Amino acid sequence: ALGFVGLLAGALDAGGPVAVAVLRTLAGAAFLGAVTDAMLLGHWYLVQPGLARSPLLELVRWVALVWPVEVAALLLPTGMISVFTGSVDDGYNGVLGWFWVASALATIVLCVVTRAALRERYYSAVMAATGLLYLAILTAFGTDLVARAVLAG
Template sequence: MEPSAVLSAWSAGVAAGTALVTRWGIVGPGFTWMGLGVVLLLAVPAALAGGGVVGWVGCGLTVAALAASRVRLLAAGFAAAAAITLVLAGTGEGYPVLVVTGAIALGGITSEMLLGHWYLVDPRLPRSALRTLCLVGIAGSVIDPAAALLHGALPPASGEVIVPIGWAVLAITSVLLMAAVWAALGERGYPAVMAATGLSYLAVLTGIGAVVLARVLVFGESLG
């Protein structure tokens, strides 16, 4: 399992989330800068680790989106193009479905967490965008394990059980945390968004763990 595949999927998901939020026009260019900055933090190491020319093209499109951040539709278009390109960069080992499902899961969760910070600055913003990203994160957290199982996610030949058990725990915890985010967003008041953002932080940690362990099992690798 190449780290570049997971990093490319993660950066693609955040790029897609940033494109959506930018397109919705509910926040200023500051959020676009933050979201695309996170994309570069993930996409550049992915390109260095084996993402190849396509990975660098994705980085270039991300920079173009940053440069166009004050022109909302143009920035959203470049960010969406970066997301597609970064997905392609992550398919070097095959398994394009897993790249897409990983992007949905990690992109939805991470984008929800990033946008949650903006709500803490301006609580008057509508919560519909957070709820949408939360639903994407929940869907991805369910679809990605299902896709991994369909691709043969099985315990290593050595018979060790810690990896599949850990994967199951992390995957289930990710879904439960994002469900808790959804519930928190249904409550009134500033503390509700604070709670949702904090829970999404935890979901990012469990989500990346679940995605990585799923690929370990699909590729039949051992952590020992």
């Protein structure tokens, strides 16, 4: 509960429309939290190979479920769409906007590929899934932080 209060306080301090700020903060926390937890759990599977894969699959599912909420929240006005229309200057002639799109798309693709990897029965599938989740955490940070940096400037 205290963490939630902290997120709300941060959202209220972010400026802009309150509802959009709260949505972006809560969606971002859930999104980055789910992908981070999935990657960390994947690493735990590397040292405990006999564990059931269902918890890892559940976390990957949560990343995929929160992803559209995160992307939609970052598109809301004044959002990343404003970078493409030119009303918000990213300082790099729109390159950061396209980097954001690439990060967002790569994250969901990595979730799909991770689920496919975990369908394999072999231990190497868990190693592959963990590597894919490591990449997903990088692209998820790109999805969230690039948008926040561009929109804050």
